[in-house]
Amino acid sequence: MKKFLAILVCKLGRFVGKMIGKGSSMPGKAALKICPDILSRVQLPQHIIAVTGSNGKTSTVEMIAAILRADGQTVVYNEEGSNQIEGVTTLVLTNSTFGGKMKADVLLIESDERYAAKSFKFFHPTEFVITNLYRDQLTRNGHPEYVYDAILPALHPDTKLLLNADDPLSSCFAQGRKSVKWFGLDHCATDLPAPSGAYHDGAYCPVCHAPMVYDYVHYNHIGAFRCTKCDHHKMDTDYTATALDLENGVLTLDGTTTIQLAFRSIYNVYNILAAYAACRECGVSNEVISKVINHYILKNGRMQTFTLGQRHGTLLTSKHENSIAYDTNLRYVTSTKEDCVVLIIVDAVSRKYFTSETSWLWDIDFDLLNCDHVKKVILSGQYCNDLAERFSFTSLPADRWSVQPDIAAAAAELAESGREELYVVTCFSDRDKLLAHVKKEG
Ligand SMILES: [Zn+2]
Numbered sequence: 001m002k003k004f005l006a007i008l009v010c011k012l013g014r015f016v017g018k019m020i021g022k023g024s025s026m027p028g029k030a031a032l033k034i035c036p037d038i039l040s041r042v043q044l045p046q047h048i049i050a051v052t053g054s055n056g057k058t059s060t061v062e063m064i065a066a067i068l069r070a071d072g073q074t075v076v077y078n079e080e081g082s083n084q085i086e087g088v089t090t091l092v093l094t095n096s097t098f099g100g101k102m103k104a105d106v107l108l109i110e111s112d113e114r115y116a117a118k119s120f121k122f123f124h125p126t127e128f129v130i131t132n133l134y135r136d137q138l139t140r141n142g143h144p145e146y147v148y149d150a151i152l153p154a155l156h157p158d159t160k161l162l163l164n165a166d167d168p169l170s171s172c173f174a175q176g177r178k179s180v181k182w183f184g185l186d187h188c189a190t191d192l193p194a195p196s197g198a199y200h201d202g203a204y205c206p207v208c209h210a211p212m213v214y215d216y217v218h219y220n221h222i223g224a225f226r227c228t229k230c231d232h233h234k235m236d237t238d239y240t241a242t243a244l245d246l247e248n249g250v251l252t253l254d255g256t257t258t259i260q261l262a263f264r265s266i267y268n269v270y271n272i273l274a275a276y277a278a279c280r281e282c283g284v285s286n287e288v289i290s291k292v293i294n295h296y297i298l299k300n301g302r303m304q305t306f307t308l309g310q311r312h313g314t315l316l317t318s319k320h321e322n323s324i325a326y327d328t329n330l331r332y333v334t335s336t337k338e339d340c341v342v343l344i345i346v347d348a349v350s351r352k353y354f355t356s357e358t359s360w361l362w363d364i365d366f367d368l369l370n371c372d373h374v375k376k377v378i379l380s381g382q383y384c385n386d387l388a389e390r391f392s393f394t395s396l397p398a399d400r401w402s403v404q405p406d407i408a409a410a411a412a413e414l415a416e417s418g419r420e421e422l423y424v425v426t427c428f429s430d431r432d433k434l435l436a437h438v439k440k441e442g
Contacts, residue, residue, distance in 0.1 A: 003042075003100055006035040010093035024082045028089030039085075040122035042092055043101040045076075047282050048123065052111040052151060053131030053170065054144070055325055056271040057083075059298050060131060061110040063275035067292045068106055071284045077108035084115045106282065113147045114140075116154035124156035127281050129274050132222070133169045135201065135363060137321045139355045144169055144201070162277045164270065165235045166218060168225045169206045174235070183277040184237040185269060188244040191216040191223065197327055197365045207232045219266055219331065220324050239277040241269055246335065257286045262297045264335075267328050272296075304431075306438040309415030313422035313438060320349050320427040323363035330368040333423045339373050340421040343410060343434075347381030351429035358386040362393075370395045375420055377401040380410040381430060411437035 013027030031038055051061050061077055068075045076095045078087055088109055096102045111119055113133075130151070133144040141147050148169060155161065161177060164170055165184035174180040195202050195217050202221025205212050210229030217223035226233040243252035249261040251269055253276055261268060272293055279289055304315040316332060318325030333342055349355050361383075369377055377400060379387040384405050391401050404410040411434060414422060424434060 002035040003038060004098060006031040006038045007093050007096060007098055007100060009034060010090060014090060014094045024078075024080050024090045025084065025086035026090075028086035028091075028093065031089055031093055032086065037122055039089060039092060041100055042096055042123075044092070044123055045102055045104045045107050047106040047127065048109070048125045049106060049127045049129065049278050049282070050109045050111045050116070050120070050125035051129040051131065051274070051278070052113050052116050052154075053129075053164075054113065054134040054136040054141075054147070055319070055322065056131040056267065056274065057110045059268075059271040059302070060129065060274045060278075061108060062299055063271060063293065063296065064278050065108055066296070067275060067279045067284055067289050068108075068282060070292045071279070071282075071288045073105040073282070074103070075106045075108055076102070076104040078110055083110045083112040083119075085119045085121075088119050111154075114150050116151055120154045120156065125159050127162055127278055128155060128159045129162040129278050130164065130170045130173060131270065131274050132164050132167045134220075134322065134324045135199075135360070136319070137350070138360055139321075139357045140350075140353070145206070148172065148206075160281065162274065162281065163235075164222075164274070165237050166222045166224070168202050168212065168221065168232070171232070171235065172206050175207070181238045181277060181281065182235045183239040183273045184234065185218055185241040185244060185266075185273065186237075187216050187224070188218070188241075190244070190246055190266075191218055193217070195221045195223075197221075198323070198363050198367075205230060205232050220327060239273060239280060241273055244269060253286065253290075257290045259290055259293050260295050262295045263303050265303075265328055265332055267325070305441040306435070307441065308411060308422060308438045310419035311414060311422045313424060315424045315426070315431055315434070317426065317428055317431055320346060320430075321357075321360045323360055323365075326364040326425065327368070329425050330365065333374065333425070334368050334371050336421070336423075337373055338421055339375055340423055341376045341378065341414065341418070342369060342374055343378045343380060343414065343422065343424045343426075344387060345381040345407060345410075345424065345426035345430045345434060346383040346387055347407065347426075347430040347433060349383070351427070356383075358383055361386055361390045364390075366391060366394045366396070370400075374400070378410055378414070379403045380405065380407050381426075381433075407433045408437055 010031040165182040205227035208230040215224035316329040
């Protein structure tokens with residue numbers, strides 16, 4: 001009876017919530033009050049895939065859903081991104097019969113790193129994808145090892161882990177476990193011999209704390225790592241990007257499947273790899289996967305093009321408080337080799353909570369912008385002075401960067417001055433302020 005009532009309340013709550021434009025966590029919250037263990041009483045699908053990690057969760061989940069649907073499977077997933085237990089409860093119950101049977105072949109969950117253990121208290125994923133663990137949202141997440149400890153209790157012994165072999169920290173989740181599959185990228189032309197960036201989170205082994213060395217590095221501290229003391233090293237991969245040509249946007253999976261990349265970023269490659277691994281585990285063929293992923297443009301578009309006066313512009317969106325995401329976007333700008341100006345906007349640190357904490361700006365490798373084709377950098381938004389302070393410690397000559405606090409004024413100046421390409425590096429919430437002043441393409 002309690003089960004029926006919880007499902008009924010959740011379905012009704014969701015129906016009303018949708019009409020009045022409310023989020024998706026309230027109905028689940030109400031259902032959990034009526035029946036706290038409701039999630040253990042529902043009959044779930046054969047495959048329950050969870051995706052967590054610092055970067056790439058939303059994109060990976062979106063691609064997994066698109067591939068599985070193209071394969072003819074029914075997928076239920078938290079498209080609105082409400083990834084704590086209340087949102088997951090709403091998702092499960094609104095897609096169940098009143099008798100408590102979920103109507104789907106696959107339940108796919110984007111899971112918050114910090115709250116995964118709570119979400120999976122009453123049921124556990126059959127496959128758990130962990131994309132990576134990086135410095136991310138310092139005021140909320142502390143350091144990556146803290147997030148590691150938060151995820152660990154969410155990993156049921158029966159769950160198969162799909163892990164990134166190139167990330168030294170999230171690789172540790174394999175310790176003491178039998179059921180692990182690895183995805184990773186082989187050596188490629190754009191690799192570096194040693195880690196790069198403003199800091200080095202791969203300097204010491206996360207298992208024994210001895211120094212680590214790298215055979216090659218794809219970006220920051222992600223690559224073929226080896227501990228100099230213990231056995232921690234990049235594992236042989238089950239799902240592999242065997243070749244990557246970022247300049248021409250071509251990725252080869254397991255030597256046989258060629259993918260044309262819509263977005264030529266190494267980030268995109270890892271998200272594709274994670275989605276590829278998860279879908280292959282669900283029995284999808286390479287043929288279906290390549291058909292969907294070829295030229296795939298993400299719905300939550302982290303890259304968007306626009307025009308501003310005489311300029312063609314590209315918005316590169318990443319999370320604030322996440323230096324590796326920024327580094328990846330800056331590396332994209334430097335790889336283009338065409339004359340350009342770069343606008344960097346930090347207007348709000350987070351869209352979810354208030355913090356004025358800007359230490360993460362010091363973790364970003366802004367020195368990447370010190371190259372001949374980057375003609376000018378403009379710093380804008382409420383935190384432009386924090387950016388300016390950071391820039392005064394880079395190798396960029398002082399005449400190559402300037403400050404314009406007002407985003408509208410920065411856009412007006414750029415519209416009237418020159419025609420070089422324009423790259424805008426910012427986060428989702430700040431980009432909307434700029435988009436009001438430009439003409440969107442596509
Ligand atoms: Zn070690």
